[in-house]
Amino acid sequence: xxxHQAVPTLDDVAKAAGVSPATVSRSLNSPGLxxxxxxxxxxxxxxxxxxxxHFGARFMSAKRTMTIGAIIPTMExxxxxxxxxxxxxxxxxxxxxxxxxxxxxxPEIEAEQVxxxxxxxxxxxxxxxxxxxxxxxxxxxQRNIPFLLAWAFAANNAxxxxxxxxxxxMYQLCDRVLAMGHRNVAVISGTTEGNDRASNRLxxxxxxxxxEGIDLASVPIIETPYxxxxxxxxxxxxxxxxxxxxIVMCGNDVLxxxxxxxxxxxxxxxxxxxxxxGFDGIELARVVTPKLTTVRVPHSEMGRRAxxxxxxxxxxxxxxxxxxxxxxxxxxxxxxxxx
Amino acid sequence: xxxHQAVPTLDDVAKAAGVSPATVSRSLNSPGLxxxxxxxxxxxxxxxxxxxxHFGARFMSAKRTMTIGAIIPTMExxxxxxxxxxxxxxxxxxxxxxxxxxxxxxPEIEAEQVxxxxxxxxxxxxxxxxxxxxxxxxxxxQRNIPFLLAWAFAANNAxxxxxxxxxxxMYQLCDRVLAMGHRNVAVISGTTEGNDRASNRLxxxxxxxxxEGIDLASVPIIETPYxxxxxxxxxxxxxxxxxxxxIVMCGNDVLxxxxxxxxxxxxxxxxxxxxxxGFDGIELARVVTPKLTTVRVPHSEMGRRAxxxxxxxxxxxxxxxxxxxxxxxxxxxxxxxxx
Numbered sequence: 001x002x003x004h005q006a007v008p009t010l011d012d013v014a015k016a017a018g019v020s021p022a023t024v025s026r027s028l029n030s031p032g033l034x035x036x037x038x039x040x041x042x043x044x045x046x047x048x049x050x051x052x053x054h055f056g057a058r059f060m061s062a063k064r065t066m067t068i069g070a071i072i073p074t075m076e077x078x079x080x081x082x083x084x085x086x087x088x089x090x091x092x093x094x095x096x097x098x099x100x101x102x103x104x105x106x107p108e109i110e111a112e113q114v115x116x117x118x119x120x121x122x123x124x125x126x127x128x129x130x131x132x133x134x135x136x137x138x139x140x141x142q143r144n145i146p147f148l149l150a151w152a153f154a155a156n157n158a159x160x161x162x163x164x165x166x167x168x169x170m171y172q173l174c175d176r177v178l179a180m181g182h183r184n185v186a187v188i189s190g191t192t193e194g195n196d197r198a199s200n201r202l203x204x205x206x207x208x209x210x211x212e213g214i215d216l217a218s219v220p221i222i223e224t225p226y227x228x229x230x231x232x233x234x235x236x237x238x239x240x241x242x243x244x245x246x247i248v249m250c251g252n253d254v255l256x257x258x259x260x261x262x263x264x265x266x267x268x269x270x271x272x273x274x275x276x277x278g279f280d281g282i283e284l285a286r287v288v289t290p291k292l293t294t295v296r297v298p299h300s301e302m303g304r305r306a307x308x309x310x311x312x313x314x315x316x317x318x319x320x321x322x323x324x325x326x327x328x329x330x331x332x333x334x335x336x337x338x339x
Numbered sequence: 340x341x342x343h344q345a346v347p348t349l350d351d352v353a354k355a356a357g358v359s360p361a362t363v364s365r366s367l368n369s370p371g372l373x374x375x376x377x378x379x380x381x382x383x384x385x386x387x388x389x390x391x392x393h394f395g396a397r398f399m400s401a402k403r404t405m406t407i408g409a410i411i412p413t414m415e416x417x418x419x420x421x422x423x424x425x426x427x428x429x430x431x432x433x434x435x436x437x438x439x440x441x442x443x444x445x446p447e448i449e450a451e452q453v454x455x456x457x458x459x460x461x462x463x464x465x466x467x468x469x470x471x472x473x474x475x476x477x478x479x480x481q482r483n484i485p486f487l488l489a490w491a492f493a494a495n496n497a498x499x500x501x502x503x504x505x506x507x508x509m510y511q512l513c514d515r516v517l518a519m520g521h522r523n524v525a526v527i528s529g530t531t532e533g534n535d536r537a538s539n540r541l542x543x544x545x546x547x548x549x550x551e552g553i554d555l556a557s558v559p560i561i562e563t564p565y566x567x568x569x570x571x572x573x574x575x576x577x578x579x580x581x582x583x584x585x586i587v588m589c590g591n592d593v594l595x596x597x598x599x600x601x602x603x604x605x606x607x608x609x610x611x612x613x614x615x616x617g618f619d620g621i622e623l624a625r626v627v628t629p630k631l632t633t634v635r636v637p638h639s640e641m642g643r644r645a646x647x648x649x650x651x652x653x654x655x656x657x658x659x660x661x662x663x664x665x666x667x668x669x670x671x672x673x674x675x676x677x678x
Binding site: 065066067069074075076077078080081082084085088089092097098099100101102104109113116117119168228232257260261264283284286287288289301 | 393404405406411414415416417419420421423424427428431436437438439440444448452455456458459460539548567569596599600603622623624627628
């Protein structure tokens with residue numbers, strides 16, 4: 001028997017009782033909200049394993065507000081809407097109310113919102129992506145407020161995150177683009193400064209192009225904030241180059257839909273004259289004509305799992321566990337095959 | 340001199356100082372955040388008029404958290420995103436942090452979120468539309484928490500609201516539809532129960548059709564929750580009627596975009612075979628082909644004004660003042676002229 005096995009965890013109880021860790025937490029902290037039969041199973045498992053909740057968990061349960069905070073970079077274009085909606089619905093079913101802030105991609109505003117949510121007694125906080133000033137993480141640790149990251153996953157980062165690999169996902173899309181015969185690639189990237197998702201998506205493209213032996217100095221790359229009009233303007237600049245790209249890979253669906261709009265206005269046919277790809281797989285990508293080739297990220301699944309994990313962290317006092325979720329390449333008519 | 344003029348209000352000070360009421364509040368409550376020259380002007384006006392803040396305002400200022408809450412029905416499809424983004428940006432410039440909740444159009448969840456925001460110390464709360472259980476309004480009044488409604492305006496309702504007239508706006512769109520020769524109208528409405536915006540938009544159509552002498556019993560009306568797929572399914576049902584409509588008027592852009600998508604899948608040409616209209620004027624309406632004829636509501640202006648007014652209420656203790664904002668009919672290629 002290892003020392004790990006010697007101290008039963010909340011997960012061990014969950015496994016033994018055949019319920020989720022969140023259900024074990026709720027059975028211990030809010031038994032009134034759990035069915036009698038479930039309560040009985042959890043209690044049997046607790047007794048059999050000799051489980052005692054952490055001191056941290058007990059301490060936290062005393063000041064529980066049943067409120068979870070989430071800070072997203074923007075509410076516009078519904079980039080985060082589906083994931084956050086699923087996050088909220090799962091939180092609701094677990095008895096928690098969600099309070100959301102939107103930081104306008106501004107690190108100062110995000111830091112201020114972290115402080116506001118902490119002052120307002122949030123039991124736990126969901127943040128998007130890894131990159132922010134160390135002092136924000138230090139503040140959360142000092143205040144003993146559990147936090148979880150989403151919309152990103154990096155195997156080499158110890159911070160708890162539930163998301164997908166932005167770099168690898170875009171690398172795979174670029175792989176598909178190259179397999180369809182495209183060599184003259186241009187990129188419209190979201191602003192990479194302070195945004196690890198945008199930065200890693202761009203890296204996914206450039207790394208794959210490099211492997212293909214394409215000279216990166218010859219690849220036009222425009223960085224611009226995520227916005228339909230910005231995507232449109234960047235597309236027009238790319239189309240005015242003497243050496244027109246055969247494909248414009250965009251950092252997200254919002255930029256790509258802007259590019260498609262401007263193509264239509266300029267009389268440029270997609271995909272006959274130029275191919276366009278996006279990233280995210282939001283509603284916008286499927287209402288445009290032609291439908292957009294994109295990377296569909298697991299919005300709802302990510303939201304649900306983030307809710308389960310953050311509530312587990314809040315209720316058990318355990319450290320967060322990262323989970324990588326798969327993304328999916330969705331090939332639609334916005335891309336032409338040149339082979 | 341009337342008794343009204345005898346007691347100078349915060350607004351009188353603002354007018355005399357040539358600044359906004361919010362600036363007067365900030366000068367009184369958080370002078371450190373106001374420029375010296377502004378502070379001087381405000382103080383002169385306060386002295387000249389003999390202004391004293393209400394007892395209520397002083398009481399509230401003592402427990403101020405500089406946090407404003409907003410509860411929106413959904414984050415999906417970015418229906419409320421642009422308005423709330425503008426609301427938040429203005430609040431930020433006034434020194435307030437916004438916490439948002441999304442109720443999934445569920446009155447029970449909304450009531451729970453009102454309680455959560457109150458417990459978390461929100462200085463004021465923004466709600467969407469008029470209809471909710473009286474106990475929610477009573478709770479807010481008992482707790483002395485200023486609240487403001489948005490996305491709706493009804494001249495005959497005393498509750499403070501900053502928005503547009505959903506009925507009159509849709510009435511005007513229907514007016515335009517009739518002027519373009521359409522008589523065979525079908526409607527896809529959002530769920531009207533518990534939703535005064537959806538209900539009033541539907542009323543705007545039926546009232547205008549009645550004036551035209553059209554038998555309402557002959558008008559197919561489908562009610563369904565706002566969702567692209569629901570709009571698509573409702574459209575298909577309408578197109579399978581033996582007496583096909585010449586136009587499908589939808590309760591919002593999300594339903595209309597769903598209708599346009601299904602039209603494309605069914606090989607039905609918009610607007611040659613059938614016309615489609617929406618309501619809201621969100622990004623979705625302009626990225627589809629053809630662009631959607633819709634009612635553009637003043638998202639950003641509404642958000643900014645709501646922020647100014649709610650902060651004024653919080654800082655002055657004054658009752659809220661309603662403001663009606665204009666909406667705009669936007670005729671695009673999704674509607675055919677039959678005359």
